[in-house]
Amino acid sequence: MRRVELCCVNCWRNVRMIKFVLMVNQQGQTRLSKYYEPVELSRRAALEAVAVRCCLSRSKHQCSFVEYKDFKLVYRQYAALYVVVGITHSENELSIYELIQNFVEVLDKYFSRVSELDIMFNLDSVHIILDEMIQNGHIVETNKSRILAPLTAIDKMADG
Amino acid sequence: MSDVVEKTLTALPSLLSLDSQPGSAKLSSNSKLGNLIRGITELTSKHEEEKLIQRELLLIKEQVSSPNTTMKQMKELMVRAIYCEMLGYGVSFSYIHAIKLAQQGNVLEKRVGYLAVSLFLNEGHELLLLLVNTVLKDLQSTNLIEVCMALTVVSQMFPKDMIPAILPLVEEKLNHPKEIIRRKAVLALYKFYLIAPNQVQHIHNKFRKALCDKDPGVMSASLHIYLQLIQENPEGYKDLAPSFVTILTQVVGGKLPMDFNYHSVPAPWLQIHLLRILSLLGKNDQSTSEIMYDILDESLRRAEMNHNITYAILYECVKCIYTIYPKSDLLEKAAKCIGNFVLSAKINLKYLGLKALTYVVQQDPKLALQHQMTIIECLDHPDLIIKRETLELLFRITNDQNVTVIVEKMLDFLRISKDDHTSMDLVGKVAELAEKYPYKCFSVCI
Numbered sequence: 183m184r185r186v187e188l189c190c191v192n193c194w195r196n197v198r199m200i201k202f203v204l205m206v207n208q209q210g211q212t213r214l215s216k217y218y219e220p221v222e223l224s225r226r227a228a229l230e231a232v233a234v235r236c237c238l239s240r241s242k243h244q245c246s247f248v249e250y251k252d253f254k255l256v257y258r259q260y261a262a263l264y265v266v267v268g269i270t271h272s273e274n275e276l277s278i279y280e281l282i283q284n285f286v287e288v289l290d291k292y293f294s295r296v297s298e299l300d301i302m303f304n305l306d307s308v309h310i311i312l313d314e315m316i317q318n319g320h321i322v323e324t325n326k327s328r329i330l331a332p333l334t335a336i337d338k339m340a341d342g
Numbered sequence: 343m344s345d346v347v348e349k350t351l352t353a354l355p356s357l358l359s360l361d362s363q364p365g366s367a368k369l370s371s372n373s374k375l376g377n378l379i380r381g382i383t384e385l386t387s388k389h390e391e392e393k394l395i396q397r398e399l400l401l402i403k404e405q406v407s408s409p410n411t412t413m414k415q416m417k418e419l420m421v422r423a424i425y426c427e428m429l430g431y432g433v434s435f436s437y438i439h440a441i442k443l444a445q446q447g448n449v450l451e452k453r454v455g456y457l458a459v460s461l462f463l464n465e466g467h468e469l470l471l472l473l474v475n476t477v478l479k480d481l482q483s484t485n486l487i488e489v490c491m492a493l494t495v496v497s498q499m500f501p502k503d504m505i506p507a508i509l510p511l512v513e514e515k516l517n518h519p520k521e522i523i524r525r526k527a528v529l530a531l532y533k534f535y536l537i538a539p540n541q542v543q544h545i546h547n548k549f550r551k552a553l554c555d556k557d558p559g560v561m562s563a564s565l566h567i568y569l570q571l572i573q574e575n576p577e578g579y580k581d582l583a584p585s586f587v588t589i590l591t592q593v594v595g596g597k598l599p600m601d602f603n604y605h606s607v608p609a610p611w612l613q614i615h616l617l618r619i620l621s622l623l624g625k626n627d628q629s630t631s632e633i634m635y636d637i638l639d640e641s642l643r644r645a646e647m648n649h650n651i652t653y654a655i656l657y658e659c660v661k662c663i664y665t666i667y668p669k670s671d672l673l674e675k676a677a678k679c680i681g682n683f684v685l686s687a688k689i690n691l692k693y694l695g696l697k698a699l700t701y702v703v704q705q706d707p708k709l710a711l712q713h714q715m716t717i718i719e720c721l722d723h724p725d726l727i728i729k730r731e732t733l734e735l736l737f738r739i740t741n742d743q744n745v746t747v748i749v750e751k752m753l754d755f756l757r758i759s760k761d762d763h764t765s766m767d768l769v770g771k772v773a774e775l776a777e778k779y780p781y782k783c784f785s786v787c788i
Binding site for chain 1: 373375376379421424425427428429430432448449450453454457460461464465487490491494497498522529532533536559563566601602604609610611612614650651653654655657658689690692693694697724725727728730761763764
């Protein structure tokens, strides 16, 4: 690897992945959480609280990437909801920033203009959609029709 | 009560009477999840929330163990369990029932069962073994939706020791007529490669077939495996460099179907993936790098739209140009690109520009010099993140003349930094610089 990256104290900088995806509202209530590496239940609440505090304390004029512990947070605000994605240092922040937008656009397509309530009451569907986009912390699908195809097929079968 | 919560509560009654449309908030008046959520929203303290959830957990526990619970009810119970665990309350008693739901439910119930399993369990969990038979059965189902689900779950978690049992079935799916099955089979094999690489040694030729698949989705999926393989052994895959260049050329040239576009940019994340692969292959290798120059030039040109995603691609492109064997006119264009980022008023771009500068500065110290006024401005930027990234950059260009100033700025930052990790990292850097330039740093550090 490049000397630049080896300069850093920890070698984790060479790993590139998404660590978690959170959807949290301004009150700090988690609406969705998905972890791509094992994180103990007891540690999650604290992590989510800090993540949302980090994002809430930033202004519109500051950048959407925050350093937190030994990784980074990429966040984006939609009305009262924050989508926060934890990434390792070597991940491309701006590409994740747009991935969040793509995710929200997919939700918009599925729910016809998604709201926080849609996410709350259809937690399973939102998870299924996210599963199609990100697996093992890597982006596996970004084509909107392909992301929605499995869920739409399931819905059709369920409606009979 | 806050505005947001009020809006939530007032919206609930109207939602309760909505016709069920595909995708819209499916709420029936007897939706237990709805009641639970409404209950939580009405509470004002953590203590009350705990009481409510504990009651809910008792209810769920009772109902999942009841022989009279239908799979339809079990599905709802699982979603409530997922919700409770999301709030931080353990629901380990329901794990086994999640597996049962995946085994016995109809299509939708099965999917929720698999979802619950993927959320509740982790890689080494003993209950995961119980899932294997269900997955094996679903992989052989005539219902393609069930095959997809099984492949998805396999890609998320699968016990390493059971891979031999499932591998032939997954391999077979690589030849399936439907692209979604082929694509998910490739991703499952990627997972197997990550957790047990020696188990998939014998099928590397099948990865090549996936790379050449006529469907771009299947080809994309194979790139995950190739990125991993190439990271471990770039020499072994130099012969594929022309293929990757061809694929990137086609993508950039708009040859993919329209639905692969994101805001008019063709498959941006795929482009980024390919650029990373090309970086690894072209590094320190003149002949391999030479075949890449044209498409890199084209990518720089095409990504001139004013959209974040094109900037993200440009960033990867620039990194690639600076990683592979150097070509002066490409380097010039890449340098100009970095300059535009650093000078941008858009703060996210400025950040990316600084990050890019940090990456290239050891190869091209003149570039940092060219932008030194902007870098100095960034040192005093109100956004701590920008400041921090600038210090990172300066650390790389420290020399006899500027070390005193740089260490001073780092110490200034340490006084205001509230993040332990950042502070530790900076202290390490100051120590390193003090060791390298002891006489210069002595006066600063007192």
